[in-house]
Amino acid sequence: MTVPDRMDRAFHDRLMGILADVPDPEIPGVSVVDLGIVQGVGTCDGDVHVNLTPTYSGCPATAAIQLSVRQALDAAGLHDVGIRLVLSPAWSTDMITDAGRERLKAYGIAPPPRGAGSASLRSPQPVECPRCGSSETEEVSRFGSTPCKALWRCRNCLEPFDNFKCH
Structure with a gap:
């Protein structure tokens, strides 16, 4: 993320620090920054805003x-800091940070592989169990x-788990 011309680095970093503490409501172990939902901070006509996707x-x-x-x-x-909903570029699982991927795994959710994109939606590529690390896993339902x-x-530890869909 780049710092807008009319905002200094310290203020930008302060905003990002605040946002890094905002948990995702469906996955409280992961912040909205780590999930890549925060697309940055910007300015328009002197007003500062947070871009969310x-x-x-x-x-x-x-x-x-x-x-x-x-x-x-x-x-x-x-x-006075505004919030803008931004739909372009569309969010992708590649926007999840490395820390976010680790936090998903610690929360019991298999993170998507980086660079997988929509080509992996029905890929035969094994999904690693976030609990025991086994690749002996199977999809039970497309809907989690x-x-x-x-x-x-997981066929190894027999535990069910969510797998974050790639897109």
Whole structure:
């Protein structure tokens, strides 16, 4: 992310630090920054705003994310910082940070491989179990606990887990 011309680095870093503490409402172990939902901070006509991109069009958590970001900014005394919903470029699982991938795994969700994109939606590539690390896994249902995840099961430890869908 680049710092807009009319905003200094310290203020940008402060905003990003605040946003890094805002958890995703559906995956509280991961921040909206780590999921790549925060597309940056910008300025327009002297006004500062945070750019948010939903994980997919119609994501039911979008309003909750906007509210959580607003509350975090207000709690920091940044009432004048706006929030913009940005749909282009579209969010992709490649926007998840490395730290976010590790946090997903620690939360019990198999993170998508980097660079997988939509070509992997029905790929025979094995999914690693986030609990035991086994690649002896199988998809149980294309639909998991949220629309952006699929339900899988590990044949080794027999535990079910969500797999973050690539897109």
